[in-house]
Amino acid sequence: MTTQHTSGSTAAPTKIVTTATGRILRVNVDEAGVPLSTGTPVAPAAASPAIADPARRADVLFRVRRAEGHELSAWWMIGAFVVTSGLVILLLSGVPGIA
Template identity: 75%
Template sequence: MATQHTGGAPAARTKIVTTNTGRILRVNLDEASAPGEAAPGAPAPAAPAVVVTDPARRADVLFRKRRDEGHELSSWWMIGAFVVTSGLVILLLSGVPGVA
């Protein structure tokens, strides 16, 4: 028989926010309140939350680069790279003896 878990701290109040770039953020309403006012029953935050202005500039993101509007890499470059790589593989494999 399953029982409902009723012990422990209640879940924090959150709100889902979509940024201009389409990124979906979960904002804790207790931390997002004004610094002078505290939520009822909640302790005051010790330090302000760190705000990341651009997710592509985070330290754990290695090869992603946020480009300006209109300067994104065209998808045709990726299609062309696939065609060239496929042709090179076929060309190299045509020299292997014993392949039908």
């Protein structure tokens, strides 16, 4: 993982691009939004189009980005923890030799 070091108080402007494989890239851009050349060849934009929402890719099975107000309640996770803990305690109470 690389970090961006600057000598001033503001960082260089960047643009976040998601490739077709789901890789998230940070690209340095100038004030007009044109990518700066870094000495490495740039692939054409048609070969790797940016995806608007990586969670909606076809190969992502269980990750879903829901609309505002339709998030899963935290109480479901708390309840699942309590039920799982109770089940483990219940099962372990039948094991002989445990104090």
